[in-house]
Amino acid sequence: MKIVFFTTAHNSLSQRAFVELVDRGHTVVVVIASSEEVMLEAVEREHPDLIVAPMLKKVIPASIWQHYTCIIVHPGIKGDRGPSSLDWAILNGYEEWGVTLLQADAEMDAGAIWVSRTFAMRGGSKSHLYRHEVTEAAIQGLLETIAKFESKTFVPEPLDYSREDVKGRLQASIKQADRAIDWSEPSASILRKIRCADSFPGILDTVLGIPCYLYGAHEEDVLRGTPGEIIAKRDGAICRATGDGAIWITHLKQKGTDGQPSFKLPATHVLGDCLAQVPEAPLAVDQAYDGRTYREIWYEERQAVGYLHFDFYNGAMSTDQCERLREAFLLVRQRPTKVIVLMGGTDFWSNGIHLNMIEAADDPAHESWRNIQAMNDLVRELITTDSHLVISALQGNAGAGGVILALAADFVYARKGLVLNPHYKGMGNLYGSEYWTYLLPKRVGGEKAQELTEALLPISSRTAQQIGLIDEAFEEDAASFREHIRKVAQELASSHRYESMLEEKRQTRKNDEERKPLQAYRNEELQRMWMNFFGADQSYHMARKNFVYKGLLPYPKRDDAGFERGSGSFLDGARQFAGDERYRTGGRVEFVAGQDTGWHYGEQPARANYGGRASMTAEILDGRAMSAEIKAELRGEVRRYVEKQGQAPGLGIVRVGGDAASGVYSKAILRMAEDVGINARLEQLAVNTSADELRALLVQLNNDQAVHGIIVQMPLPAHLSQRMVVATISSSKDIDGISTRSAGNLFLGLPSFLPSTAAAVMEILERTHTPLEGRRVVVISRSNVVGKPLGMMLLQKNATVTICHSCTTNLAALTRQADVLVAAAGRARMVTDEMVKPGAVVIDVGINALPDGGIVGDVDFASVREIAGAITPVPGGVGPLTNVMLLKQCVQAAWQLAGEKKKFKTAALR
Numbered sequence: 001m002k003i004v005f006f007t008t009a010h011n012s013l014s015q016r017a018f019v020e021l022v023d024r025g026h027t028v029v030v031v032i033a034s035s036e037e038v039m040l041e042a043v044e045r046e047h048p049d050l051i052v053a054p055m056l057k058k059v060i061p062a063s064i065w066q067h068y069t070c071i072i073v074h075p076g077i078k079g080d081r082g083p084s085s086l087d088w089a090i091l092n093g094y095e096e097w098g099v100t101l102l103q104a105d106a107e108m109d110a111g112a113i114w115v116s117r118t119f120a121m122r123g124g125s126k127s128h129l130y131r132h133e134v135t136e137a138a139i140q141g142l143l144e145t146i147a148k149f150e151s152k153t154f155v156p157e158p159l160d161y162s163r164e165d166v167k168g169r170l171q172a173s174i175k176q177a178d179r180a181i182d183w184s185e186p187s188a189s190i191l192r193k194i195r196c197a198d199s200f201p202g203i204l205d206t207v208l209g210i211p212c213y214l215y216g217a218h219e220e221d222v223l224r225g226t227p228g229e230i231i232a233k234r235d236g237a238i239c240r241a242t243g244d245g246a247i248w249i250t251h252l253k254q255k256g257t258d259g260q261p262s263f264k265l266p267a268t269h270v271l272g273d274c275l276a277q278v279p280e281a282p283l284a285v286d287q288a289y290d291g292r293t294y295r296e297i298w299y300e301e302r303q304a305v306g307y308l309h310f311d312f313y314n315g316a317m318s319t320d321q322c323e324r325l326r327e328a329f330l331l332v333r334q335r336p337t338k339v340i341v342l343m344g345g346t347d348f349w350s351n352g353i354h355l356n357m358i359e360a361a362d363d364p365a366h367e368s369w370r371n372i373q374a375m376n377d378l379v380r381e382l383i384t385t386d387s388h389l390v391i392s393a394l395q396g397n398a399g400a401g402g403v404i405l406a407l408a409a410d411f412v413y414a415r416k417g418l419v420l421n422p423h424y425k426g427m428g429n430l431y432g433s434e435y436w437t438y439l440l441p442k443r444v445g446g447e448k449a450q451e452l453t454e455a456l457l458p459i460s461s462r463t464a465q466q467i468g469l470i471d472e473a474f475e476e477d478a479a480s481f482r483e484h485i486r487k488v489a490q491e492l493a494s495s496h497r498y499e500s501m502l503e504e505k506r507q508t509r510k511n512d513e514e515r516k517p518l519q520a521y522r523n524e525e526l527q528r529m530w531m532n533f534f535g536a537d538q539s540y541h542m543a544r545k546n547f548v549y550k551g552l553l554p555y556p557k558r559d560d561a562g563f564e565r566g567s568g569s570f571l572d573g574a575r576q577f578a579g580d581e582r583y584r585t586g587g588r589v590e591f592v593a594g595q596d597t598g599w600h601y602g603e604q605p606a607r608a609n610y611g612g613r614a615s616m617t618a619e620i621l622d623g624r625a626m627s628a629e630i631k632a633e634l635r636g637e638v639r640r641y642v643e644k645q646g647q648a649p650g651l652g653i654v655r656v657g658g659d660a661a662s663g664v665y666s667k668a669i670l671r672m673a674e675d676v677g678i679n680a681r682l683e684q685l686a687v688n689t690s691a692d693e694l695r696a697l698l699v700q701l702n703n704d705q706a707v708h709g710i711i712v713q714m715p716l717p718a719h720l721s722q723r724m725v726v727a728t729i730s731s732s733k734d735i736d737g738i739s740t741r742s743a744g745n746l747f748l749g750l751p752s753f754l755p756s757t758a759a760a761v762m763e764i765l766e767r768t769h770t771p772l773e774g775r776r777v778v779v780i781s782r783s784n785v786v787g788k789p790l791g792m793m794l795l796q797k798n799a800t801v802t803i804c805h806s807c808t809t810n811l812a813a814l815t816r817q818a819d820v821l822v823a824a825a826g827r828a829r830m831v832t833d834e835m836v837k838p839g840a841v842v843i844d845v846g847i848n849a850l851p852d853g854g855i856v857g858d859v860d861f862a863s864v865r866e867i868a869g870a871i872t873p874v875p876g877g878v879g880p881l882t883n884v885m886l887l888k889q890c891v892q893a894a895w896q897l898a899g900e901k902k903k904f905k906t907a908a909l910r
């Protein structure tokens with residue numbers, strides 16, 4: 001069957017349902033149902049047999065549910081209705097709860113019932129229950145529903161509150177006031193309040209005077225204090241006394257001020273120095289401890305087997321956590337055991353590097369680097385262990401580097417029903433490390449490794465076993481899985497083949513090392529990661545920011561609004577659209593799974609390859625390759641310049657204050673400049689620098705014979721005017737074309753420096769030999785950094801130019817006439833195939849962050865590539881050329897200042 005999912009997020013339940021149905025041969029299209037239009041459009045396109053809503057907060061339009069069977073998965077018992085089902089069940093301490101699959105109807109959650117299942121409630125947070133009991137019941141219920149649907153004879157049972165088995169009722173949405181904490185209450189009651197809001201939205205409280213949402217609550221049996229008092233800290237968590245004991249809280253999210261969003265971090269990180277007087281309560285990894293408490297890493301030993309547990313919140317592993325786990329592993333390795341079992345945690349095995357901690361760092365690029373190195377150091381210890389056999393025992397889901405971490409062991413076992421995401425690329429094109437280029441092909445072969453890393457889709461533990469990614473999947477629930485693992489580990493330790501297996505392992509490692517040293521894999525991966533973290537392409541940083549802030553990026557400060565967008569840099573763009581409500585709902589994310597292969601596969605629609613859909617026609621214009629080509633040319637040009645002038649071209653980057661993101665951007669330019677041989681230096685000024693001081697620095701750079709190009713990072717702090725900057729920078733050094741003189745020269749058709757993004761578009765058109773003379777070019781943008789300058793440049797190339805903007809009527813009628821279409825509106829996927837003339841060249845300047853962390857352009861790549869003649873992708877199109885154009889103009893400026901005006905011009909002026 002073809003099944004469309006309407007879901008608010010492709011969360012753990014949605015992913016699990018996806019893999020289960022794909023494993024059973026169904027075609028599943030996951031639609032992030034952000035609006036009615038998205039749902040209507042998906043149905044019109046896909047004509048599904050069945051629609052399933054695994055986790056939908058929106059109402060399905062009547063025109064859909066009247067014509068298609070739409071099944072809603074509701075996390076409540078029969079008759080329960082309302083948005084806070086599970087929250088109430090936990091808060092009220094119910095002993096039994098359930099999941100009901102019902103048909104969408106005019107009234108929310110009141111449709112006829114297909115299946116309802118119940119389960120016994122355990123302790124644990126809402127997300128813990130959701131990942132285990134709710135998901136299991138929902139999946140079983142969904143499979144039963146599909147069987148009933150296929151039978152074509154089943155009639156769902158109308159909701160009837162007079163029936164005895166209908167015990168649920170309509171419940172109001174839960175409010176913060178319903179869960180407000182009084183710390184003199186007993187621990188059990190406080191735990192229920194925190195847990196019924198964990199992981200979302202979190203319960204609001206005040207900790208040491210700071211308003212914070214609380215997460216990750218654990219019982220504590222020994223420590224005691226005055227109710228409300230913070231009495232201890234351990235591994236990032238704080239212990240707070242209650243009316244009858246104490247509880248641990250691992251994570252806090254500070255309530256944002258001025259409506260600014262924030263994100264979860266370890267409690268001690270948020271409270272920082274406020275905890276100076278609070279004592280540490282260390283608990284050694286191998287210290288036996290009977291009572292209930294909180295510990296992240298602990299070790300237990302039974303006979304010849306050592307079990308190392310690491311239960312990191314959400315499976316994220318920071319630099320510090322990786323280092324502590326590595327130290328624990330080294331300790332465990334010294335024990336006279338035979339087998340080490342890496343147990344992970346019950347909810348997650350691992351999800352790789354800790355994006356929240358990275359985002360919170362002063363220098364996220366640097367912290368990303370430290371974190372991946374720490375992960376690699378840990379993985380290396382696992383791979384090179386020759387004293388023990390090592391088992392990875394996955395009780396919970398794993399993603400990205402977390403999956404690879406598991407593969408570093410000799411045996412990998414997983415609980416049935418897990419979802420694994422063995423890929424990195426979805427996080428802004430992250431290449432990934434953890435020796436995956438060694439470990440993944442070793443397990444599944446090169447071709448499958450490629451498929452897994454490119455498809456960016458979740459797979460079930462069943463599929464993982466089929467393709468050899470793991471050795472075996474067994475047991476549905478975590479407790480049975482742990483028991484089973486103990487048996488497997490004991491058998492391995494007492495196997496008569498133990499010594500020969502160990503010897504075989506040593507030999508294989510030795511052979512592998514001779515073939516290609518581990519360090520070589522690491523170096524190659526890290527080279528790519530370096531580019532992700534410090535290179536010109538900011539996709540990873542944007543995607544991480546978006547992921548961490550859950551799509552609600554911080555607003556630009558009120559003061560920033562007064563500034564024109566000068567540099568047209570990616571980061572400025574990001575800050576601009578971050579505050580725009582229209583970006584908050586974002587676009588659609590779709591995944592398509594094919595039914596024509598043995599195991600599931602599927603791709604984002606960009607490379608959709610299913611169901612007899614028309615094959616793609618457009619040539620993909622590869623911005624990265626062009627950028628590499630230009631850099632190579634630049635190196636040669638810089639060499640010639642140095643030979644002739646006796647010094648390298650010089651670049652001055654001025655940054656006043658600035659956030660971490662703009663720091664990353666500066667570093668990226670510095671690195672790229674260094675790479676091509678330009679002498680670049682960063683002039684970092686304090687945030688309170690006066691206008692006179694800034695002007696003085698610019699004048700000094702204007703007069704500095706060693707500096708040929710000047711860039712000032714925007715936005716500036718509120719007290720400094722951009723106008724002063726553009727008036728002060730010497731037009732002969734204005735390599736980002738921001739000055740009125742540069743703009744005027746461009747307007748008059750005189751030689752000038754150009755805004756780098758517009759110049760990048762022209763460079764692509766030139767390098768791809770796109771004819772412009774007499775052609776109709778439509779540009780969607782009239783901004784000062786893209787649309788207006790681009791219009792001028794295109795006119796100079798004798799194109800017939802139409803500039804469109806937000807007030808343009810019947811945009812599609814105009815864009816359909818374009819031989820060349822440039823989209824730079826900053827509106828995710830606004831240009832669809834119906835707006836494009838067949839065979840047109842489509843240049844996508846837009847960079848739009850989606851709520852799920854992905855980045856898309858202004859063009860709906862999937863549909864447009866099937867009609868256009870050529871198209872730039874996002875990321876990997878215009879973006880990579882923008883910085884390189886700055887450097888190109890810097891070299892051009894150097895030649896001009898040396899009196900050699902004809903040398904090395906940008907495409908627009910050739």
Ligand code: NAP
Pocket residue numbers: 565568569570573574576757780781782783784785786787804805806807808811824825826827830845846847848878879880882
């Ligand atoms: P901007 O100043 O907001 O300009 C957007 C332009 O698009 C405006 O002229 C606007 O019209 C027009 N527009 C917006 N919505 C429209 C609609 N629905 N129909 C027609 N026109 C519409 O943005 P920007 O700074 O130029 O950036 C534009 C995009 O390019 C962003 O996604 C940004 O991230 C990206 N960008 C990429 C790079 C790069 O690749 N390196 C560099 C810079 C920017 P009005 O003027 O009438 O409002």
